[in-house]
Amino acid sequence: KRVPAADLPTPLPNEYGWISGYAVAGNTLWFGTSAGRMYKSTDFGKTWAVHVVDPAGSTVFEIAFNDDGLRGVTHLRNAAGTFLWATADGGATWTNLGQPANWKSSRITAVPGTDALVSTAVNAPAFRGSAISYDNGLTWTELERATSKAACRFLDAQTGYAGAFFVTGPPFQGGIFKSEIAFEAPAAGSRRSVTAATPQPVRTPRASLLSVYSSPASSVLHVVLDDALLDAKSRVDLVSIDGRVVSSTRAVGAKTIPLDVSRLLPGTYIVRVTANSQTISKTVTVAR
Template sequence: MVLRLLTLFLFITASTQAQFWTENASGFPLTTTGLSKIHIVDDNVAWATGYDGTNPNVNVQRFTTTSDAGATWTAGTIDVGNTTLGISNISGVNASTAYVAVHPTAAGQQGGVWQTTDTGATWTRQTGAAFNSTSSFANVIHFFNATDGVAIGDPAGGFWEIYVTTNGGTSYTRMPSANIPAPATNEVGYLAQYTHLNDNIWFTTSTGRVYHSADKGVNWSVFQSPLSDFGGTNLSGDISFSTPSKGLIQDNSGNLFITQDAGTTWNVVNVSGTGFPYGGAIAYVPGSNRVVSTGGNTAFAGTSYSTDNGTTWTNVSTDQHIDVAFLDKDTGYSGGFSTLSTQDGVYVYSDNVLSTFDDLATQGFSIYPNPTTDFIKLLSINAIEKVEIYDLNVRLLMSPENTDQINISHLATGAYLLKVSSNGTTSTQQLLKN
């Protein structure tokens, strides 16, 4: 079914940009600290790591976390006993417990997995995820829930070093080579380059391949992507899946590729609209056709979104956004840069544009933005024949003939009923005027 956009703004106002993201303080005490590698636990809890936004080569061992849906963030230090060890990524399971993958930055060092159970006050190494080979390099730790987790590292001893735990990290089991397709020559993974959905997890490699497990990291398959490398100097990419079968790859030039068969085949997405993908990070709203793209490169910075699997894009802003993650249609975050510990550094999704499209399935049309202060636009499955706006006493106030842009700025603040006649049927939704 093709959706017809019956009202299209050819510009995005400043108020709409601000509505999509609300910027809050990340809590990082040092200026220009970037926030990235976001892991959303639930509607209220999320964790992320920090890095030096001025010189990314400077090693930073910092995290920040929220337990109130992004309104406030508390930052701290990841003390793993050696300030030169690198932090690959962070994965939380609740407001107090999280895990970090740690990698060596020099010969002779040993990384692995560390856990905190006191919101980052102390960190303890989990010895079961050994990572003790001279070629060991931990790229990813991910917990699906409070007990089940997987740690993913580069090949060691001829096969990928992947550990699985079912008891919160008390013990880990390395997956045998029979469970994992063999690495290509000189193939390695990348820091925090993975995505997850329910029991599924995917990680990307230096040969442009994507490894996938549908059972929390126990058994793996692999497919070749359209990219030759996911983390090269000139070519890199990010990946996100909406369902186990449907996923998108975005390269650093903003090119998109989609699969509908779990990665067996990929097709180029021919993008259009008033925006475009930004080539940095990409994130589906799970189980939907909606996707958000961000860019942190100063020459290619911004946020945009698509509601049709990346075909049509709407631009939101041109601010630098380092990372992006969405739990659902209501909960999402993006990384920025701190200037003060009490000011900016993290973007919290605060719009309804990613959820208004649910009304299409049940009522045939949706209103955006809603609430609004002035103009609205409508999305409808079928051509709109008539629009009427009533007050709550069912008195007709407006019957606009031009539905391309409906101006309700003259209406008093409050709730109204918007009735749409389309394809011989009539549907009504509530309209809120601020």
């Protein structure tokens, strides 16, 4: 059923939406336009409001919102390039984050059930691959840059896929990639209802209970647990970027746990600590 024009904000001259520039969280919908604006509905499309993202009118492309419907990001493109914008109030106001280090500028998506955003890119080798953010796009950790990845979507933290340019070859290239990312658990209280009336600030993930040094590491990586975890029977796993557990250590009451990484291949790994029915992760690098 077509939404009556009376329930839609009046478009600007020559303003149009982009077919992939939308996001959904619960009953809340967003889509972007070529005039730097974003339409929003909180009743699954029956009625709409519109907010300005970029007063200069850059085109709104990809949009991603976390489960709370408040924290979100979007890609805006103009003649100068692609830029990342963020909101903490459901899209009413936006901040230009520019082009953060390690961020991938082709596509972006939120991961349901987590505080994570994943960005992907198909650009030149220095920019292609994937990256992850847990602070609403402020900072990014590169996951890999081995393969170009375009569209990326997640059903939940365990189920996600990314598509790549497909070339039949020879040699064969591209295809579909299944995520094996070990995501951090969401911060306590971060998953608020999309119907919340009062916008809340972005919260810091529980990764503050865990620290590591030194990264990049060549021989030994030290994992330091917060005092809140010292009485727990903690398990410390080191996970490769393809999801394999390359080492596993149990620690009872130990504040600092050394991990031998001298025989590991250089690259990105995830330190995953399980304690007190919670899982906390940090991304680290092994170098030679």
